[in-house]
Each structure stands twice: as structure tokens, then as C-alpha cells.
Amino acid sequence: MAVIEAQRVVTTRRAGPAVAAAGVSSFALLYAPQPVLPQLAADFHLDPGGASLAIGVPTAALAMAVLPLAALAEVAGRRRMIVWSVLVSALIGLALPLAPTFPVLVVMRAAQGVAVAGFAGVGAAYLADLVGASRLAGAVGVMIAGNSVGGMLGRLGAGFAAGPWGWRGGLLVVAGLSLLCSAYAARTLPAAPPVSRTRERARIGTALLAPFAVGALGVGAFVALYNAAGFRLAAPPLSLTPAVASLVFLSYALGTASSAAAGRLADRMGRRAALVTALAVTAAGSLLTVLDPLYAVVLGFAVLTAGFFAAHAVANAWVAAQAPPAARGRAAGIYTLCYYLGSGAGGTAGSAVYGHAGWSWLIVATSAGLLLAIVTVLVAGPRRRAVARAPRREYA
Template identity: 40%
Template sequence: MVAPSAAAVPAVPTVRADNRLTPGGPGYRRMSFALFLAGVATFALLYSTQALLPLVSDDFGVTASTASWTVSAATGALALFVLPLSALSERFGRRTLMTASLAVAATVGLLVPFAPSVGWLIALRAVQGAALAGLPASATAYLAEEVRPKALITAIGLFVAGNSVGGMSGRVITGWVAQEWGWRVAVGTIGVIAVGCAVAFRMLLPAPRHFKAGSLRPAGLVRTVRDHLANPLLRRLYAIGALFMTVFGAVYTVIGYRLTDAPFSLPQGIVGSIFLVYLVGTVSASTAGKLVDRLGRRGALYLAGATTTAGLLVSLADSLPFVLLGLVLITAGFFAGHAVASSSVSHTAKEGRAQASALYQSAYYLGSSAGGTLGAVAYHSSGWAGTVALGLLAVFGVVAITVLGSLAARVQRRPVAVQH
């Protein structure tokens, strides 16, 4: 009996183990906590002046619309710089760029308290926003590369939850500190906290194992961006992110003025504590994955839009409990919608994920900038009802775009008739 030759033995295919991070696995908790801290620092720095706008107005003798630019300049600069900085992350690595972004933004945060005029304050805030632009898109791209697909929505939800904690803690801390020592000490305190978050982030975040350096050629970047913008699903997700953030930016830019004015006339510390409702956003963002499992992505967006709408309408009452309930609903709806939309971008883009995420972040923060400015103008001209009307218009846009997405999905699933 002749033994079969080596050539006749069928080759056994080599199965490469998936060593990406997964809940319960090594490195996942460190990664989650590191990006959670990055989210905390990002939102705490980005919106450090938002709860303090009435004090900024009084200190420099400017209107609400002018003071709102201390927020809009930061978010607008982030929106403009997020795409070019995401290209740098493709070349130099996600962790490197995120570390540099946090370091620069935190350093500028230590300079903001010394702004001699509102113009200088707006300029420093713009620099801070531009520095932070390197973080959001790089973070979602890092997660898309290093985390298993089934855990991606949960991982991004935790990062977004860090955003909500940062936004909440930054406003609460600045509110109470400002009541005792003024807004300058308050924003300086946020700068110190951000430095600590940046150091811990760099120490905790695992080194990337699946990153492949790309090219910095402008032609390649333009082609990638063009391909993403040609994708109807990505375009819809970008618009949804912008519209959700328009609502959120408008509401939280103006709420400090409403609560310090009659009939509420609350002190600054209490107004800052109102932002504890961000904890609701922490929960809704971190559970977005379960929501999608039950309702699907579009179903989750419909629910987020309905929740935000209910919150806007409830907040119209001149009763503090109803205003608080309205803020809870708005916050829960916004963070759930944002977590679903941003994770859908990472899921949809198969190549150039950093650019796909950067385009989403750009639209998202342009929405924040527009919402903050337009919300202040609406409040100045028509009171809180004007701000609510702006928010309702934006939510209507979210629902309309989601409906279009549902119709497009039905058309794609419809079988093509074969003509004989």
C-alpha cells in the first residue's frame, strides 16, 4: 500500500484568531475607562463656559448672543478641523493624535481664565475646539479597529457616556465654583481636571494592534471624503447628527439664562446643578446597543426623536419640576440618538473610517454651533418658546430623514420583476 503523496493531502485552512477587544476580555476595561476619561475631558473643556454665560455677559457687558460665541467658536472650530486631523490619525495613529489633542486642549484650558476681553476669550476657545478636533473621530475609528463588531455599539456608547459625564460634571463644577470665586476660577478648575484626564488616558489606553498607517496624500483624502458623501446612508446619518445636536446646543446654551431670569431667578450654583440631568444621557447612551437590538437602528432613532419632542413640549411650562422633566427627556433622547447615529457611521463605513467619523463629527458640531447661536437669537427675540420652536423644527428633520431611510430600505429589499 502506497502512502499518499504530500501534494495529495488537502491543505487545512489556517484560521486566524480574532484578537480584537471584547467585553470581559483582557484590555477591554482599560480601553473603556481610558476613552471614558477622554470623553469626560472633551465635553468638560468644550462646554466649560456654557453654564457660565450669564456671568460672562455681566463681566464683559455683552449680550447673550455675543457670550454664546464662547461656546459656538469652540464647537465650530472643532467641526472645521476634525476632518484634516482625522487624516493625521490615519498616518500617525489614533492613540498618538488623541494624546496630542487632549494635551494641547488641556493646556489652553489653563490659559482661558486669563482672557482680558471677550474677543480673546472667544479666540482661545476656538483654539481649544480646534485642538479637541483630533479626538472624536480618532476615538470611534480606534474602537472600530480594536473592538469586535458585536461590541462596537456598546463601546461607542460608553465613550458617548463619558461625553455626558464630562458635560454634566463640567457644568456642575463650574456653577458652584463660579458662585464662590467667579467664572475665571471655574474654567481654570476644568483645565486642571482635563490635565489629569489626559495623563490617565495616555497611561491606560492599550496600544493599537490593528492600525495600519495610511497616506497623507490630499488626492486620496479627497477621494475618500467624496465616496463617503456619495453614500446616501452616511449622508442621512450626518444630517441626523447635526439636527440632534442643534436641539441640544440650543437648549443648553439658553437654559442658564431662562433659569436665572424670572420667574425662577435661581442662583448660579443651583443652575449649574441642573446639568446633573446629564446622568440620564449617560444611561441612555450606554444602553443604546440594547435599544438597537430590540427596535433596530431606525426604530431607536424614532424613539429618540419622540422622547426629545416630548421633552421640548413639557419644558414650555413655567414650573421648575416640568422644566427639569423636559430636560431629562431631551437629554435622554439626544444621547440615545447620537449613540445610534455615530455607531451606525462606523458600522457603515468599511474603509476610511476615520474620515467617515470625522464627517459625522463635523456635521454634529456644526449643529452644536448653529444651535447655540440660533437658540440664543430665538430666546432673545421670542423667549423660551422661540428656542423650543427651533428644537421642534430640528427634530422634525430627524424624523423626516429617518422615514426617507425606511422607504429607501424597502425599495432595496423589493424584488426586481423579471420580464419575459
């Protein structure tokens, strides 16, 4: 047992940077168009809701592909699926700047969303197979931290590069960064033990309803706010340039820290209390953005980003830890399906709300979604602490 535990420690340390690199690559690509949505709207003569399809369509495609790819990974291997995912999505990213029309761009983005689903749908299940239950919360936190770093770098890279080179140059810069990260992940990702197959189809209980709801409703509110952020920051009275407006995505640094620390939060409070707290913080941050001063808007995005990523990390680890081993891949796929359906639907609907009714009504809509997520956790979440206290070294 001591030898097996020592091997898992070494494997965990190797897997962390590799999975984080895969997350950086995937989520930099997925959300790179977000800061240049105003430029896409101007170039292709679109309103905010139409331009947001560059985000909504690939996330919806990801949601539809995640369960089939999770099932395929049971046969082909989860490591192989992750490697395929990060390499193909990066190559599609390199081709995106060549899109001659917006419909072509959207089709290419849909294909990219399918490719990203290979990592997004199996990452947590791969880590559960690799590191075991005792280190899972910390490992998933590292993965989510990589995802948030990727989202931040993709948005910042595209936003700053769009100044001198336009939105096409911005997307090309992000694709080049993602290709480097995906090559590193493909080379260093450890092999996981083979997935045990059984004829008995394990059931996924109702205890997972709470994290599924958090995935859908939480990310719907989060993406809706960030989709509209570029328009709000560029409009009077703030009137920021695209490069300066993209600095709001530095808030993702707080998301990186909060997701990495989310395992400790769940250990101390229990999953149910940790999720409610994180969602309440997200809602409080979004309310701050209603205020006009720039510092209030920036502070609001920082707070809501920290809260959301903590909630996402706890919910993701909850699914991977509580699902039966035979159903772990399926449960992770369902969580990812809920997450990206919420992202696509919430992001597109939120952009439409902002375009027709303004920022204040967008905050009303997203706050209602977050409140519904909190109620679901309180009603469907476990009534006792479900997470055993983990050694401190897991989070070092």
C-alpha cells in the first residue's frame, strides 16, 4: 500500500502541470473571441446577440458532443481522448482567422467546440482514475485553475492583439499559444490505469442533481456577464478601448486562486455549504457591477469570478468523487453537458437581454439564475458533511 501511495504522489505531481496545460489550451481557444465580440459585430454587421453566437455555438456543440466522446473514451482511453482534443482544437484555432464570412466562422467554431469536448468531458474522470479519491479534490482544483488561466490568457491575448492586428490577429495569437500548451500536454500527460468495464450499468443518483444544477445555472450567469462586458466597457460613460477593456479578464487570476483552494473550502465546510457560499459570492460580485464607477465594475468582476470558479471546482470534484466508479465517466460527461448547455444558452440569452434592456436587467436575470442554483443545492444537496478532511499536503 505504501508503494502504491508513493506512486500516486509522483503521478499526481506529474499530472498536474500536464492537465493544467491542456486546460490552458482548451479554454484559451474556447473563449478567445469574447473580448473581440464588438469588433466581430462591427465587421460582420451584427447586433450583440448575433455576435455572441461565436461563443454560444461552440459551447452548445461541446455540450452535444461531450457524452458521445466520454463514451468513446471508455474504449479508446481517456488519455488518448485528451491528447486528440487539445491538438485538434489548436489546429482549428490556427485556421479561424481565415474565415471569410461569419457563418463560416461559426461552423469552424462549432467544430472546435466538438474537439474541446474531448478534454472537457473526461478530464475529471481521468484524474479520478489516476490519483484516487483522497487526492481528487486538489487535482481537480489544479485542472480548474488551468482552465481559468486559459480563459484569462485567451481573452487578454485576443483583446490586446486585436488593437494592432484586428480580431483575426487576436485569434491567431491565442491559437499559437494554445498549440504550444497542447504539445506540452500531449508529451507529458501520464498514462492512466485501464478503465474497468462491467456489464452492470451503475446508476447515477439524485445526489448529483445539485452539482449538475450549479454547472448549468452558474456558468450561464457567468458567461452572460462576460459576453456583455466588452459592450458595457466600450460604451459611454466608460468608453474603454478593446485592449483596456480586456484587462477585466485579469479577474481570472482570482478564479485560478479560488479554484485551487476550493478543495480546502469543501473540507472545512462540506460541499453543500461551500457551494452555497461560493454562489452567494458570485451573486454579490455581479450586483457590484451595476454601479457606474469603473473601480466598482472591476471589483465586481473580480469577486464574481472568484466565487464562480470556487463553485465550479467544488461541483466538478463532487461529481467525480460521488459517482459510482462504473458510472464515473458518464457522470462527468453529464456534468459537462449541463455546464456547456448552460454556457451556450445563458451566454446567448444574456447578450440578448443586455442588447434589448441594458446591464441592470442582465444583472436581474443572472441573479435569478444564481438564486435558483442556491435553492437547488439547499434542497437536493447532502444534509451532512460528505467530504473527509484531506491531508494539507494535497494542496501544497
